[in-house]
Structures are given as C-alpha cells and as structure tokens.
Amino acid sequence: MKAAVLYDINTPLQIEQFALPNIENDQVRVRLVASGVCHSDWHVIKGEWPFIPVPIILGHEGAGIVEEVGSAVNNVKVGDHVVLSWKRNCGLCEMCQVGYPNLCDVPADQRGHPHFPESDRQMDKFNGLGTFSTETIVPQDVVIPIDKEIPLPQAALVGCGVITGVGAALNTANVQPGKSVAVFGCGGVGLNVIQGAMIAGAEPIIAVDILDNKLELGQQFGATHTVNSSQVNPVEAIQELTDGQGVHYAFEAIGLVSDPFKQSILCTRKRGITVYVGHAPVNTPVDFDARILFLEKMVIGSFYGTCRPRVDFPRLLGLYKAGKLKLDELVTRVYPLEEVNQAFTALGKGEVARSVLDLT
Ligand SMILES: [Zn+2]
Ligand SMILES: [Zn+2]
Structure with missing residues (x-):
C-alpha cells in the first residue's frame, strides 16, 4: 500500500510504499476509497499540535471497503462499505456507558502499523487511522458499516467534519x-x-x-x-x-x-x-x-459533535439520501493522493469547503 507521510512539521508530505502486518483477531483491514482533508491534519503540519509525534501518516476522515476481518470481528464483514471513526468506542468506560463514546477513555489503537518493506521500520497513523493511504488496519469498534448506495467520498466527510458540525448543533447544543x-x-x-x-x-x-x-x-x-x-x-x-x-x-x-x-x-x-x-x-x-x-x-x-458514531453516521447518511443534508456541495475538489500537498495549499487559502483525496 502507499501512504502520505509527514516527516517533519512545515514540510511537504511524501508518498511512500508500505507493507501491512497480519491482522489480529479484533482488527479489520479496510481498502480506503476516499479521505477528506481536514483542518486537524493541517494543525499537525504547522506544528500547532505538538502532542502529535512525527513522522506520521496523516488523515482521519476516511471511508472504504472491508477487505479482511479478524476471527473475533462481528460488526462488519468483507465487502461492507464503512466510514471510520477517529475516536475509540470501547463500550465499557464511564463515558461510553453513559452515552458519550466521543469522550471514551481508551486512546487510539496503535497496532497494525504499516512498515517499510525492506527495513521493518514502522510508521505511526494519525488517530490510529492514517487515512491518507490506500489501506489501513484498525480495531473493529471504529469501523461503522453504512448503506452501499452512498458514494464513499461523500460518506468519508461524515467521519469528521460533518459530524463535528452537525453534531455540535443537534447533539451538543x-x-x-x-x-x-x-x-x-x-x-x-x-x-x-x-x-x-x-x-x-x-x-x-x-x-x-x-x-x-x-x-x-x-x-x-x-x-x-x-x-x-x-x-x-x-x-x-x-x-x-x-x-x-x-x-x-x-x-x-x-x-x-x-x-x-x-x-x-x-x-x-x-x-x-x-x-x-x-x-x-x-x-x-x-x-x-x-x-x-x-x-x-x-x-x-463540543468534541467530535458529541457523536455516537454507530447511531449518528448512518442517521446523517439517511438524511443525505433523503435530500436533507448537503454532502455533494461540500466536496469542492478531488485530488489524487500524490497531490495531497496541493489540497493543503487550497485549504490554507480558504478556497475550499472540503477537498477529498481519491485513493482508488
Ligand atoms: Zn478532522
Ligand atoms: Zn470507552
């Protein structure tokens, strides 16, 4: 697989080839089809979020198709279309139990690292997702199955920018x-x-x-x-x-x-x-x-739109299908992965509502 890596702050992302490890029982391998380019990625690039270490594969607003599931995975199957959540949802901590999985105590899962084919050197993934890549391995609780009729570039945006905004209005406030x-x-x-x-x-x-x-x-x-x-x-x-x-x-x-x-x-x-x-x-x-x-x-x-991804992502996509939520209009520009740096230039100039990377 290939992915866009930020090696140091304020430098252009570089496209690299990686190999993926075997998946573990509770993990899912997703072939990514689209990833939104979000302001949070830009904060990392500009060094405004020093708590995120570099080098790292950026991207956290992704959608794709399930390629492989571990033996303990029971919420998705191969071929399902999915949107990824960038927040873990353990189901067991206090916040998950009282209905606020957006504030789950469990940190991003750092297993399933891509590694360089020749050196075994591993690369971190932003929020445990790293969606500026053609494939990723993630725990099943962040994989949300969706209606196959929804176009995946539009669906990807629900995974961060759309739920953050719509959720702030409908859930938080x-x-x-x-x-x-x-x-x-x-x-x-x-x-x-x-x-x-x-x-x-x-x-x-x-x-x-x-x-x-x-x-x-x-x-x-x-x-x-x-x-x-x-x-x-x-x-x-x-x-x-x-x-x-x-x-x-x-x-x-x-x-x-x-x-x-x-x-x-x-x-x-x-x-x-x-x-x-x-x-x-x-x-x-x-x-x-x-x-x-x-x-x-x-x-x-408001953090991640006070969302419950398993409830809210399909609900928002249902509103889209019914013509009540605008997603097509948000996808201002589409870039191939190799042009990810142009997408950030456009974001910095305020030219776009959202750029989407086509990862196919
Ligand atoms: Zn985001
Ligand atoms: Zn939790």
Missing part, C-alpha cells in the same frame, strides 16, 4: 425549532453547524466570517443572514438582528484566534448556550469579563 443561532466561521465545520441548525428548524441562522465567498457558502447551507466581521462589529450586528437580545445559541467554529470565541459569548442572550467547536492551537488564551456569566450564559465545548 440540542438546538430547538424557532430559536436563533449564530455561527462564527463558514469553513468545513461551520457550514455543517449551519446545516445542523437548519435541520433543527432554527430561525434566524446568522453566518459570520471575514470572507464574502465563505458567507455565500453559508447561505447555500442554510444561513438566513450573513455578517462580514471584517467590516462590522459582529456582536452589534447580531444584536440588531435579534431585537437587542442576542442569539439563543452561538457557535465558534474557527479555532485559530480568541476574538471570535469572545464575540460568540458576548452575542449569546441570557441563559443562551455558547458552543466552542473549533480546536485552537495549544495554549490559546481567552479573556473576557467573567461577570458576563451572571446572565446565566452557558459555555460548553
């Missing part, structure tokens, strides 16, 4: 019909928060970004109003659109700087919910006047 929403950031995740809010029946849905092309995308995904925060104060603009009250729910879906997070708290109304979806670089400080919380504002983080 539990947005209610007729209530107001503001979404800061109209990138791959923010667009999915917007369409999650639309599925929930929110009104109005206010998209905030500094790029007009991103705001237009926001409207395509369900935003009823747009605010260009490079031109106007977004907090004042949102208050004007909500009779001076602020929104019931505000989402920060950027994760690069602290200002939008502060603004998202400020524009939330009394007893409203601010959801922090973006994953900032480590040690990003946020300062705001703590007294604002006396308005009984609730601030909550």
Whole structure:
C-alpha cells in the first residue's frame, strides 16, 4: 500500500510504499476509497499540535471497503462499505456507558502499523487511522458499516467534519425549532453547524466570517443572514438582528484566534448556550469579563459533535439520501493522493469547503 507521510512539521508530505502486518483477531483491514482533508491534519503540519509525534501518516476522515476481518470481528464483514471513526468506542468506560463514546477513555489503537518493506521500520497513523493511504488496519469498534448506495467520498466527510458540525448543533447544543443561532466561521465545520441548525428548524441562522465567498457558502447551507466581521462589529450586528437580545445559541467554529470565541459569548442572550467547536492551537488564551456569566450564559465545548458514531453516521447518511443534508456541495475538489500537498495549499487559502483525496 502507499501512504502520505509527514516527516517533519512545515514540510511537504511524501508518498511512500508500505507493507501491512497480519491482522489480529479484533482488527479489520479496510481498502480506503476516499479521505477528506481536514483542518486537524493541517494543525499537525504547522506544528500547532505538538502532542502529535512525527513522522506520521496523516488523515482521519476516511471511508472504504472491508477487505479482511479478524476471527473475533462481528460488526462488519468483507465487502461492507464503512466510514471510520477517529475516536475509540470501547463500550465499557464511564463515558461510553453513559452515552458519550466521543469522550471514551481508551486512546487510539496503535497496532497494525504499516512498515517499510525492506527495513521493518514502522510508521505511526494519525488517530490510529492514517487515512491518507490506500489501506489501513484498525480495531473493529471504529469501523461503522453504512448503506452501499452512498458514494464513499461523500460518506468519508461524515467521519469528521460533518459530524463535528452537525453534531455540535443537534447533539451538543440540542438546538430547538424557532430559536436563533449564530455561527462564527463558514469553513468545513461551520457550514455543517449551519446545516445542523437548519435541520433543527432554527430561525434566524446568522453566518459570520471575514470572507464574502465563505458567507455565500453559508447561505447555500442554510444561513438566513450573513455578517462580514471584517467590516462590522459582529456582536452589534447580531444584536440588531435579534431585537437587542442576542442569539439563543452561538457557535465558534474557527479555532485559530480568541476574538471570535469572545464575540460568540458576548452575542449569546441570557441563559443562551455558547458552543466552542473549533480546536485552537495549544495554549490559546481567552479573556473576557467573567461577570458576563451572571446572565446565566452557558459555555460548553463540543468534541467530535458529541457523536455516537454507530447511531449518528448512518442517521446523517439517511438524511443525505433523503435530500436533507448537503454532502455533494461540500466536496469542492478531488485530488489524487500524490497531490495531497496541493489540497493543503487550497485549504490554507480558504478556497475550499472540503477537498477529498481519491485513493482508488
Ligand atoms: Zn478532522
Ligand atoms: Zn470507552
């Protein structure tokens, strides 16, 4: 198999040939068909997540076809189409038992390492998946079978960006019909928060970004109003659109700087919910006047869309099939694995909702 390796931060990924070990009883070998190119991979490339060691095979938003299963595997069979979850789901820890497998205690499985054919030197895989590759070996609990009629490039996106955004609206915040929403950031995740809010029946849905092309995308995904925060104060603009009250729910879906997070708290109304979806670089400080919380504002983080992959991935793909969830429109560009670095250039320039690698 071949895979794209990050050898050092701020260097281009390199395509390498690898061999895979034999699978163990509880493992599944998946032939990957598509992988989304996500901001999290980019954080690693730029050295913003130093807790991820290099060299590493990047990619964590993948879909493919089951090629081989271990003797103890009982949730998928050879030939099944699957989406991979980048979070373990042991089923036994406290968080799994109380219905939050997105916060499972068990770390990514590091078995099934690819190795160089001639040297036996092994390579790590991002989140235990490493989906910028043509094949991967993973534990069965991260393999989610899906409807074979769903195209795999679209399905791949559900494994990270789509569930992170839609799940933040539907699961973390539990947005209610007729209530107001503001979404800061109209990138791959923010667009999915917007369409999650639309599925929930929110009104109005206010998209905030500094790029007009991103705001237009926001409207395509369900935003009823747009605010260009490079031109106007977004907090004042949102208050004007909500009779001076602020929104019931505000989402920060950027994760690069602290200002939008502060603004998202400020524009939330009394007893409203601010959801922090973006994953900032480590040690990003946020300062705001703590007294604002006396308005009984609730601030909550959202991790992986508070998802239960085995329930939520098929459910979202069902919404896609019914024409209620946009996935085709997210796949802005498709690149072969060899052009993965061009995909990151496009991501860095904010040119795309999502790029997908074709791994066939
Ligand atoms: Zn991701
Ligand atoms: Zn668990």
